Amino acid sequence: TQLLEQSPQFLSIQEGENLTVYCNSSSVFSSLQWYRQEPGEGPVLLVTVVTGGEVKKLKRLTFQFGDARKDSSLHITAAQPGDTGLYLCAGEGGSNYKLTFGKGTLLTVNP
């Protein structure tokens, strides 16, 4: 069974601060997805990283896939209250093209 560990589990910061969320595994993934879930809604895909060492930017969000494709990070610059939500990483690997989800990081950005 492939496991994804996310840290921290909870993060509460002030508007304007920077933060990094981590997603780690002992398994190799062929790709890794990041989702954001807001209260009362389902998760929505932010990005997919595929190549080891890949870096993708989405406005103030920077996603990195580790060289060995076992870990990933999400960095948010100058966080805003609208960034509040549950951030989930999901790795693809093994058979049947299923995703394995981490337990999530609940981010609260206070005005």
Next chain:
Amino acid sequence: DADVTQTPRNRITKTGKRIMLECSQTKGHDRMYWYRQDPGLGLRLIYYSFDVKDINKGEISDGYSVSRQAQAKFSLSLESAIPNQTALYFCATSDSFAGVDRAGELFFGEGSRLTVL
């Protein structure tokens, strides 16, 4: 209207009752999934279906069953609900990329909150 619609959105029931959660999609995707979300445990896969004739167990299928009535419809049943099945349930869909063996992006419904007393 939402591309992935779940009904009911909220349900309170009693132990031992049979419950069905329904999911319909207008995205035309072949693949459909049922996930369960519990605080601190993330999303766990219950069942998945890659086409109408295909049903597969996920990591936590015990106590659940599913039916893929059509490409657009995938229902989840709890034959005899118990309190530890109280959770937020999500249906999701994804496209099957012809010739590319990838999971692809999941599109989620808004969730069905089930409480079993």
